[in-house]
Amino acid sequence: MADETPVFQIQRMYLKDLSLEQPNSPQILLEQQQPAVEINLAMAAEVVADGIFEVTVTATVTTKVADKTLFLVEAKQAGIFEIRNIPDEQMQGILGIVCPQMVYPYLRAIVSDVCTRAGFPPILLNEVNFQAMFEARMQAEAAQANGGSPIITSAN
Numbered sequence: 001m002a003d004e005t006p007v008f009q010i011q012r013m014y015l016k017d018l019s020l021e022q023p024n025s026p027q028i029l030l031e032q033q034q035p036a037v038e039i040n041l042a043m044a045a046e047v048v049a050d051g052i053f054e055v056t057v058t059a060t061v062t063t064k065v066a067d068k069t070l071f072l073v074e075a076k077q078a079g080i081f082e083i084r085n086i087p088d089e090q091m092q093g094i095l096g097i098v099c100p101q102m103v104y105p106y107l108r109a110i111v112s113d114v115c116t117r118a119g120f121p122p123i124l125l126n127e128v129n130f131q132a133m134f135e136a137r138m139q140a141e142a143a144q145a146n147g148g149s150p151i152i153t154s155a156n
Contacts, residue, residue, distance in 0.1 A: 017076035055099035077107035
């Protein structure tokens with residue numbers, strides 16, 4: 001008889017992708033106006049191998065002064081998780097809530113650090129309720145399956 005003990009382990013956390021753009025520098029750096037900041041988050045999960053999953057959380061931070069971009073940061077933080085012998089009905093919640101909650105603090109630190117190193121005040125990403133995001137996505141998917149609205153793939 002095979003071992004059916006549930007397994008949940010972090011194998012690795014890593015920065016998958018990072019981009020910083022300052023398309024209007026140096027002229028825009030002379031502006032005295034307070035920039036507008038827009039933050040978008042997205043999540044993804046995929047199977048890497050049997051019982052091994054990669055969960056990625058992406059933050060896109062766009063700051064503008066008037067209609068010109070001051071800077072744009074896109075950071076993609078990922079984690080590799082070993083998840084075995086978990087009931088199917090619990091897997092979506094683990095991949096959509098538990099894993100992103102573990103990845104997100106690393107992402108927050110990276111975004112803040114990149115902004116500071118680029119010469120700007122740090123952007124501090126707010127805490128995220130991944131449970132609420134997951135539930136909203138499940139409701140949207142159910143609505144779409146019933147002919148309703150499209151799937152929600154990101155949140156502000």
